[in-house]
Amino acid sequence: MSDDHLSLPLVLINLLGVAGIVVWHLQGRDRPTARLIVQILFFTGMTAVLGFSGILPHRVDETHLKGIVAFLATSARVLWWTHLAWAAIGFVRIYIVLERRPREARLLQDLIVAVVYLGVALSIMGFVFDAPIGTLVATSGVVAIIFGLALQNTLGDVFSGIALTLGRPFVIGDWIQLSDGTEGRVVENNWRSTYLLTAAHNVVVLPNSALAKVGLTNLSRPDETHQITLTVRIAATHMPHFVEDVMRAALRGCEQIVKEPPPVVALKAIDAVAIEAELQFRVAGPANRTPARNEVIDLVHRHCKExxxxxxxxxxxxLYAIPAPSEEPRSRLSGTF
Structure with missing residues (x-):
């Protein structure tokens, strides 16, 4: 093909590519469907011009082109591959949606978008600039190994974040407790770390790799209600059923605890000195434990006194009586000193 024969189609493809970028940005992020339609229209127009002109975006066969025409041919192919990537990403952003699981959908979208960008970048280097893809892939593999060894802790946090996101042991707003006693509400979770707001109003930053290795208890599932136990020892001079009735009355008067399910009074043990009763009740959430416990203790004391x-x-x-050691008779010594 002559340079004059290709000049007009190449100029038209470049104009369509630039115009598509401008219109795409003017649509705004709040109109993803409109952006996708614009992207498809411009990409279809560029593909049609390439097809009618006999230009193949995946083959470099115009090596004889010189000057401005060669530059237009290169830029046209780059724009075509870029619009292809954006059209594919538009489909991914709109149609890959996991119902009621926005974080997992976003994670899956980001992974697919990264693969699309990587594939298009390799395609541009191989099909537009005629770079040796095999050598690039081998070199990038060595570089990836080096970076992987240098950033293994960071990568461990990233992949642990992916595992935590897919496993969903907690979501933003859940109150969790770790096996080492750390406890707080999840206020942020990203690829690298998780942030907990503790009861002392401090923020604890946990690397995802460390969080994935420890056991945790989600105090917000299946709901936020949290059970508390309080042990009370009453003198054994009273009847056990009377002790149980008094403890139940104290719990019924407490406003800080949850009434459903109802609180339980369990008589755990008895001996010559005391009757041991365990009060089991629920509160609306982990943050209500202290005021509820204080109110229950106050009401128990009042009812016991009344x-x-x-x-x-x-x-x-x-106190155990320890027998005094027996005194042995003194041995009489013969003679005087």
């Missing part, structure tokens, strides 16, 4: 119940001493304060 009902004549006496609190028993803790087991570690028991």
């Amino acid at each position: 009902s004549g119940l006496s609190l028993a001493m803790p087991p570690q304060s028991y």
Whole structure:
């Protein structure tokens, strides 16, 4: 093909490519469907011009082109591959949606977009600039190994973040407790780390790789209600059923606890000194534990005082009578000193 024969189609392809970029940006991010339609229209127009002109975007056969025409041919192919990538990404952003799982959908979209960009970049280098793809892939593999060894901790955090996102052991807003005792509400979760807001109003930053290795308890599932147990020791001079009735009355008067399911009074043990009762009740959430426990203790004390119940001493304060050692008769020594 002559340079004059290709000049007009190449100019037209470049104009369509630049115009498509401008219109795509003018659409704005809040109109993804309109952006995709514009992208498809301009990409279709560029492909039609390439087809009618006999130009193949995946083959470099115009090596005889010189000057401005060679530049137009290169830029036309680059724009065509770029619009192809954007059209594919537009489909991914709109149609790959996981219902009620926006974080997983976003993660899957980002992974596919990264693959699309990588494939298009390699295609441009190989089909437009005639670079040796095999050598590039081999070189990039060596570079990837070097970077992987240098950034293994960061990559561990990233892949652990992917695993946590797909496994969904928690979401933003959940209250979790780690096996080492760390406890707080999840306020942020990204590719590298998770942020917890503790009850002391401090932010704890946990690398995802460390978080994936420790056991955690999600206190917000299946709901935010949280069970608390409180042990009370009553003097054994009172009847057990009377002790149970008084404890139930104390729990019924508490406004800080959840009424459904109802609180439970479990008589756990009895000895010559005390009746041990365990009060089991739920609160609306982990943040309500302290005020609820305080109210229950106050009401238990009031009801015990009004009902004549006496609190028993803790087991570690028991006094045991230790027999005094027997005195052996003194041996009489013969003689005087």
